[in-house]
Amino acid sequence: MLSRKLRCLALVAGITAGFSVSVSAQSTNIRIGGLATLDGPFVALGQEAFRAMELAFEEANYTAGGRKIEWIKESSDGRPDVALTKARKLIEQDKVDILIGPMSGGEGLAIKEYAKTAPTRTFVNGFSAAQETTLVSPAPNFFRFGADGAQWQAGLGNYVYDTKGYRNVAVVAGDYSFGYTQVLGFMSEFCAKGGKVIEKIWVPNGTKDFSSAIARIPNKADAVYIMMGGADSINFLTQYDQSGAKQPLILGSNVSDQTVLSAKGPFQRRLVGLPSAHMVADGIEDAVYKDYVAKYKKRFPDGLSSPSAPFYGYYVATKAVLAGLNQVAGDLSGDQAKFRAALSKLRLDMPAGQVSLDENRQAIANIYVTEVARAPDGSLFNKVVKVIPNVNQTLGHPREAFIARGVPSRDNPSCP
Amino acid sequence: MKLLLLATLNGITLAALYFIVASGFTLIFGMMRVVNLAHGSLYLIGAYLGHDVAALSGSFPLALAGGALGAALVGMAIHYFLLDRYQGDDLRQALITIGLSIIAADLLLARYGGLSYQFELPEMFYGSMPMPIVSGYPIFRIVLIGLAIAVYLGLWLLVQRTRFGIMIRAGVDDRHMLGALGVNVPLISTLVFGLGAALVGFAGVVGSASLSIAPGEDARYLLSSLVVVIVGGMGSLPGAAIGALLIGLAEQIGLAYFPTYSIILSFVIMVAVLAWRPYGLMGRPA
Numbered sequence: 001m002l003s004r005k006l007r008c009l010a011l012v013a014g015i016t017a018g019f020s021v022s023v024s025a026q027s028t029n030i031r032i033g034g035l036a037t038l039d040g041p042f043v044a045l046g047q048e049a050f051r052a053m054e055l056a057f058e059e060a061n062y063t064a065g066g067r068k069i070e071w072i073k074e075s076s077d078g079r080p081d082v083a084l085t086k087a088r089k090l091i092e093q094d095k096v097d098i099l100i101g102p103m104s105g106g107e108g109l110a111i112k113e114y115a116k117t118a119p120t121r122t123f124v125n126g127f128s129a130a131q132e133t134t135l136v137s138p139a140p141n142f143f144r145f146g147a148d149g150a151q152w153q154a155g156l157g158n159y160v161y162d163t164k165g166y167r168n169v170a171v172v173a174g175d176y177s178f179g180y181t182q183v184l185g186f187m188s189e190f191c192a193k194g195g196k197v198i199e200k201i202w203v204p205n206g207t208k209d210f211s212s213a214i215a216r217i218p219n220k221a222d223a224v225y226i227m228m229g230g231a232d233s234i235n236f237l238t239q240y241d242q243s244g245a246k247q248p249l250i251l252g253s254n255v256s257d258q259t260v261l262s263a264k265g266p267f268q269r270r271l272v273g274l275p276s277a278h279m280v281a282d283g284i285e286d287a288v289y290k291d292y293v294a295k296y297k298k299r300f301p302d303g304l305s306s307p308s309a310p311f312y313g314y315y316v317a318t319k320a321v322l323a324g325l326n327q328v329a330g331d332l333s334g335d336q337a338k339f340r341a342a343l344s345k346l347r348l349d350m351p352a353g354q355v356s357l358d359e360n361r362q363a364i365a366n367i368y369v370t371e372v373a374r375a376p377d378g379s380l381f382n383k384v385v386k387v388i389p390n391v392n393q394t395l396g397h398p399r400e401a402f403i404a405r406g407v408p409s410r411d412n413p414s415c416p
Numbered sequence: 417m418k419l420l421l422l423a424t425l426n427g428i429t430l431a432a433l434y435f436i437v438a439s440g441f442t443l444i445f446g447m448m449r450v451v452n453l454a455h456g457s458l459y460l461i462g463a464y465l466g467h468d469v470a471a472l473s474g475s476f477p478l479a480l481a482g483g484a485l486g487a488a489l490v491g492m493a494i495h496y497f498l499l500d501r502y503q504g505d506d507l508r509q510a511l512i513t514i515g516l517s518i519i520a521a522d523l524l525l526a527r528y529g530g531l532s533y534q535f536e537l538p539e540m541f542y543g544s545m546p547m548p549i550v551s552g553y554p555i556f557r558i559v560l561i562g563l564a565i566a567v568y569l570g571l572w573l574l575v576q577r578t579r580f581g582i583m584i585r586a587g588v589d590d591r592h593m594l595g596a597l598g599v600n601v602p603l604i605s606t607l608v609f610g611l612g613a614a615l616v617g618f619a620g621v622v623g624s625a626s627l628s629i630a631p632g633e634d635a636r637y638l639l640s641s642l643v644v645v646i647v648g649g650m651g652s653l654p655g656a657a658i659g660a661l662l663i664g665l666a667e668q669i670g671l672a673y674f675p676t677y678s679i680i681l682s683f684v685i686m687v688a689v690l691a692w693r694p695y696g697l698m699g700r701p702a
Contacts, residue, residue, distance in 0.1 A: 038525070038530075039521075039631070039632060040632050041630070041632055043525065043530030043630065043631040043632060044529070044530035044531045044532070044630075045530075046530065047529065047530045077632075175675065175676060201675065202675055202676065203671065203675055204671075204675060204676070204678060204679050206636070207671065208627050208628075208633075208636065209426065209430050209627065209667070209668065209671075210671075211422070211426040211429075211554075211557075211668070212419075212422065212423045212426050212427075212668045212669070212671040212672035213671055213672070213675065215418070215419050215422035215423060215426070215550075215672060216419060216672060230532075230630075231532045231628060231630035231632070234532040234534065234628050234630075235532075235627050235628050238534060238627070238628065239554070239627075242542065242543060242544060242554035242556065242557075243544060243552065243553075243554060244543065244544035244552040244554075259530075259531065262531060263531045263532045263533070263534070263628075264531075264533060264534060265532070265533070265534030265535075265536075265628070266534065266536055266537070266542060267534070302529075304531075410676075
């Protein structure tokens with residue numbers, strides 16, 4: 001009896017000893033969680049995200065502010081509930097100090113709400129770009145160093161109205177918060193010019209057979225604006241091509257991304273010359289940017305033909321975290337207050353231009369209007385046709401007036 | 417009118433694909449009572465292998481054969497080494513196949529990466545053919561209907577009209593008696609499993625030629641096969657055909673007229689069928 005009690009005690013002692021070791025390890029190392037999608041339709045984007053974090057950490061030699069960095073990865077499948085579960089696991093079980101992620105629009109909204117319940121940690125957005133995440137009731141410990149989906153479309157509406165001469169456009173887009181955000185960004189310029197969006201077709205995320213959505217595109221549309229993520233957009237492009245439809249396309253940001261352009265298939269021949277816009281473009285003619293591409297190609301020889309937008313998003317986020325940690329010399333005391341103050345004031349010189357934050361901790365950054373072109377080696381890339389400098393979240397409108405227009409949704413905005 | 421006609425055509429062609437995927441599933445379940453939850457992984461394996469064969473040989477028929485053969489070999493290995501020894505132990509077999517599907521998904525991601533792949537179809541199958549009212553329709557989707565009908569007839573003939581089919585059916589009814597008559601029952605089971613796997617591998621190549629191959633497709637097709645087979649009745653070939661038609665039409669007509677709710681529609685059909693006929697439309701109590 002006694003011996004059993006003793007053994008029990010010894011066991012407890014052993015466990016506590018183990019705990020104290022891990023606690024002391026925590027106080028010297030900074031634990032950073034990475035959340036991206038290695039399941040579901042955004043797998044290619046998730047791989048890019050983790051490559052980006054890896055490169056940024058390696059460049060810093062896994063240290064920041066004089067402290068070692070421990071990197072813990074988790075995968076979601078693009079759904080908000082899964083992202084939330086994984087974020088909880090990182091924060092509550094792995095006890096990360098800083099979380100970088102998530103990937104997709106709806107996930108971002110869920111993580112922002114969760115951030116409010118974990119005020120002692122800092123959340124830095126990866127690539128999710130729904131507008132409400134930072135525009136409406138933002139979390140004080142949630143930072144987004146990438147532009148949102150509406151910002152990404154700055155300049156595109158004017159470009160297709162003025163240069164391409166489109167007047168009536170039909171929209172086929174993913175039925176989720178990021179889809180609404182992108183369409184709002186496109187429409188706010190296009191409708192202001194006097195263009196009409198005559199039909200909006202929302203397709204559920206993860207749709208693989210778009211043929212009935214394609215059948216609904218009205219004949220009198222001059223062009224079709226499309227926005228869906230990852231593998232879905234490749235299915236759409238193929239089926240659109242096979243259906244014999246003739247109308248030209250306007251590409252939402254995810255459709256012109258390298259994760260789509262690098263995919264192999266007969267749909268590729270339809271892409272050349274199609275306009276799009278994003279916070280980064282692989283055709284940027286700038287020494288800093290070319291250096292960044294060279295680093296990517298050297299480090300990831302089995303990667304894409306040039307770094308994708310999700311790579312850029314996670315890279316900027318990780319660089320921002322490292323810069324913030326360096327400024328406060330790794331001091332995360334006082335519930336990370338100093339670190340957060342440093343993050344808010346950062347001005348980062350990134351490969352696609354300078355990034356700074358507004359009062360909601362949302363990025364102000366350059367946007368690139370592009371057209372898909374073929375490089376001499378046969379690969380597709382986005383040729384820059386116009387740069388819109390320092391686009392803010394309200395797209396240049398006064399904040400109150402912009403918020404009063406309402407959050408993006410299936411029916412907002414509307415100009416039939 | 418044009419939209420309704422197009423949506424119906426799309427529904428039928430999607431149903432053709434669902435049927436080819438689900439026929440292998442229902443064959444394996446109906447004949448051996450194995451709920452093979454790695455069915456989606458076999459789809460993906462067939463699709464990727466078919467893609468490799470097409471890239472090497474440049475021939476689409478060879479890709480179809482390669483995808484089917486590769487999936488069949490993997491399927492037979494799974495059955496021979498892992499499932500056969502637990503014959504009749506449903507829960508254990510289900511858990512083994514779930515485990516296998518998770519391992520396969522990660523291995524395929526490591527080997528093929530996250531990007532989507534597509535086939536270069538032969539010129540004669542690519543593009544659209546002229547048609548009344550709807551003006552043009554993708555040729556390959558019409559080919560899909562023909563393939564599904566061929567699979568249906570082939571399976572029906574095999575099971576109902578051949579000696580091998582008689583042995584399969586006898587094995588379902590009384591495994592031990594069949595063994596006592598001198599038939600190598602484990603071999604028959606492994607062959608049937610291989611046939612089911614070959615069908616889904618074939619479907620993988622066909623499906624990725626009309627849509628695309630990407631990680632995550634395994635779960636989608638496993639789910640669609642489950643829904644189709646549950647609606648149609650486990651183990652029934654005509655049931656799988658009817659279930660595939662119902663689900664395919666529901667998805668496409670839903671996508672055309674009320675896209676937001678199109679996903680729910682398939683499950684509403686499933687619930688309604690289960691409430692009315694708990695064993696599925698053509699199913700019998702096991």
